Structures are given as C-alpha cells and as structure tokens.
Amino acid sequence: MTQPFRGGAASYLSPLWPELKIRFERDHLSVECGRSYQTLSNAPFRGGPVHGERFVNWKVPLNYDCTDPAEMMRQALNGWGYDPQTTVGLQTAAHLTHASFAEEEGDECRLFVCASAGTGNAARAGVLRETFSAYEPGTVNIILLIDGQMTESAMVNAIISATEAKSAAFADLDIRDHSHGCTATGTSTDAVLVAVSQSESYGRVHRYAGVATTIGNAIGRLVYAAVHEAVRTQGER
Template sequence: MSVIIPIKGVKFLIDNKCLALKFEKKWFSLSSAVLNGGFRKVKTIVNYQVDKDFSDENPEAFLRKVLRNFPKPIVGLMTAADITKFSLKTIRGNLPICALVTAGISNAASVGEKINRMQNLSTINIIVLVDGCLSEACMVNLIGTITEAKSMALIDLDVRSKFSGEAASGTTTDAIVVACRGKGEKIKYAGTGTKLGMLAGKIVREAVKESLRKQGFSPNRPFIQRLEERGISLNQIIDFILEYKPELKSFSKEEIRKIIEEALKDVNVVSLIMAGLRLEEDKAKGLIPGMKKNIDSTLIDKTFGVYIAKLINGDYGAQEFFNLHKTKLLKISKLGVFSRSVIEGLLAGVSSKLKAIG
C-alpha cells in the first residue's frame, strides 16, 4: 500500500500487522502508548494489530518483542481494530499537520461510568504529527484538544457505551501520540481557540469518523441497530409482543421481525422514536425546565406513542397504544417515561397490524 506523508523526512509503512511511521531524524513525542509512553525522542511510531482474543499480562513486553526489528527509539501502540482501515488526514501550508487514526468501538464507554472488564482491544488510536516546534505544555494541551475532537466524532456518529447505552466519549483503551520535529518558532498553546488546535481538531474529528465508517460503522446504519445500542433489542420487542398478545404466536418470529423492520423504514416513525429517546436523555440530565425527574406521565409522552402507533396502523394502532399503555406491562429495563412511550407506540402499531393480518 503506497501512502505518502506530506511531511519531509517521514515515511509510512503498513505490513505484517504493523502500521508504522519512520523518521529520518529523531522527533519529540508525548503519548499514552503501551510501549515507551510519556515524553520521548522517537525514530519510529508503530500501531500493532493484535488478535481479537489477545490477552497478555505484560503487553509492554509483548510489544517490545514483536517490534524489536524497528529503528529505535520506538513508541508502540496496539489495537484489535483492522489497521488497514486507517484514516489519514493532512493540513498543508506553513504548519503541516497529519492525523493518522485506526478506530474500533467494541469497548466504547462513557467517561465516569462503571466499567466491566473487557478483553477486546478494538481501541481508537490517534497519531498526530506537527511539522513544527511545540513546547511540552503545548503537547499536553494538544492531547487534550485531540481527545475533545475524538469525543465529538463519536457524538457525530451517535456512538453509545457498550456498558450503559449512554453517549460514548471514547473506548476503555484509547491512546494518543503527538509528535513534532522540534524546529522553528516555538508554539506554546494548542487549545481549541488556537490555530494549531483548530486545525488538528478538525482533521482528527474527520479521521476518527472516516476510520469508523471504513470499519463498517455507518451513520446510516439500520435504526434497529441504534435501538440495540441503547439496550433495546429486536428480540426483546418480539418477545414482548408475544407476551402481550399470545394469540399472535401463530406468527413466526421472522414474520414479526419483518413487520417491525417495515415499520422502521418510515422516516416519520423513526424520527418520533428518536425524538422521544433524545427527550428522555435531556429529562434524565435535568435539562427540561420545570420537569421533575420522577414524573409519571405527561401529555407529551402519550402524544409520541399514539402518533407512532397511528403511523404504523392508523386508528387501530392508536387505540391499541392506549390499551397497552394502561397495562404497564413493558419490562424493557432502563426505560423512562418518554422512551417507554415511543417503544409502546412501536409495539402497539406492530401488534395491531399483525392482528389485522391474522
């Protein structure tokens, strides 16, 4: 694979599970890398791809061994994401900048939440090169800006935590490398309001999104997938329909699945469900003025549900929604008043449609 890094004296190599950057002369780096993290002078930066089931009590020693033939000093990262699905974004001009990203989100998480241990290392690894001279404080500052850009990219794609379903801020094993040539006028700051911060932030945000798209994570992924990312699975929906309406057991699960998927092709249905889920998030954070967190019911939550059911199966769907809403049978965990209403609307619309077919 022929890739040109538009910075003099830097070569790109991808081969045998290694994505590497080689420097003719030593560059200055700061990183959270597994191998030789911290402030370092460096001649090689390598992102090494491990197997999905990789497990080693001493990953630093493992990397030191597998990367032993690269020029030293070296900084080493690791990931289970496919390194051939990398994204490279560049800024040319008076201050050339490159962002090289590999991204996987199998262990995406929301910062501050309780994390269960995961072995999968499909992490987001970000390497940013700046053809200039950055102070140590500036390099620290730039890592902060890069982290913000990464989190904004995940928000752009609505990536959710694998542990809670909340908006993800990163993965549990992300790593960042910042490296500079160390020549020219010293740059002291790299916050979001600086030229360096704005340029680096822009290309990192773009590169993270592009790498995730290459890995198959599409912003236009099926809506049922977005529900599952929030802890609402298709199988749960089907099981509840059969529990609520036992007479529908004459239908196979595959037949019910097709009716649900057909309902979710309607952009109006999807928009109302998404609006209810977003509203639920704002309610949980106390962002809806005048609304108490322990509210039981409101006019607006019923409005979402009844219109979703009506869009799916007209007045019959709407009536089924009110019948279902009264039962309070919905048992999908972590559903608040708005999210419960929109899922009840989907269930009522689909149930009434199946009843009409049967």
C-alpha cells in the same frame, strides 16, 4: 482524508510531508520520520515523554498477553527489524486497513494525523462501570505528527484537543456505551500519541494548542475527520 490501505496499497506518500515513510504490513502500520521527534503519549510501549523516530500501530495476535504488553511489543519490533530504543508502539484489535489519514499545512507548522478505530468496547467517561487492572489493546489509536516547535504544555494541550475531537466524532456518529446505552466519549482503551519535530525553521514556538488557537483548531479538525472516517467505515470492505 484518505484510507489508502483499503485498496491494497502497501505504502502511502504524503503530499505535504513526503519525507515520512508510511508503510502497511500484514499486522502493523509504521510511520518513520527519519529523525528524532519529541513525543508524549499513553502508548503501551515507550509511552510518556520520550523521543522516537518510528511510530508503530500493531494489530495484536490472538495469543496476545495483556499482562506484559511492552515485552510482547519489544519482541514484535525485533522480529520486524525495528529498533525498540527509537520506536513508540501503539496496540489495537481494530483493522489497520481502515486507518484514516488527514494532513494540513497550517500556521507555522505541518500536521499529519493517522487514526485507526473500532468501537467494540465503546465507553463513556464519567459513569460508574466495571474496571480492570490488566491492559487490553486500544481500539481508537491516534498518531499526531507536528512539524514545528511546541512547549511541553502545548503538547498536553494538543492531546486534549485531539481527545475532544475524537469524542465529538463519536457523538455525531451516535456511538453508544455498550454498558449504559448513553453516548460514548471513546473506548475504554484509547491511545493518543503526539510527536513534534521541534524544528526551528518556522521561527515560532507554539505555547498553546486549544481549539481557539490556529494549531489547536487544525488539530481538532483533522482528528475529527480521521476518527469519523475510520469509525464510519469500519464495517465496510
């Protein structure tokens, strides 16, 4: 695990994945892959099953309009000089300086995780609460890059493993639902993005990514470590 931007760095070079271009700007974090990746996410900008070359986590401004998050993000991307057609965008109100990275070379793949976190709207799934229809910026954003081949169902499985790991980190840190006082499973506006290179160089297609598989186990461990660090240190300088 590492939090390179807490020390004032403007970029991060992955020791396992040096072709990734990871940069931190004043109001956003950008991960550029240099080629198109198959993605699945609940991102507010180009979410769902799409392809993307760049993944952006944007710390939204105070005048953020939650009625049209996609249009606001499109305008921001154009302002930064990023192509909206090849970018998938996450949004947050959390400090991006405390984004945590974890990576591993695993079974027929490479894995890279970036997590940013705030717990101001921590919530527990499964209890009755006041709900809303307008989107608000997510406070736990997870970007999971996988260099390897996966089926679409395995990508869904990867999101499940990542979400379970996030909830485990919340439980171990005793993060509480602010409305009910019970242990939170996340926040009310979290996002997970899985991006897969679908490179044939590993010679194997991962069809499952649950916690009993080697790739699912690795995803869970890395997401847990990154979320735990990002949440644990959010109040530190």
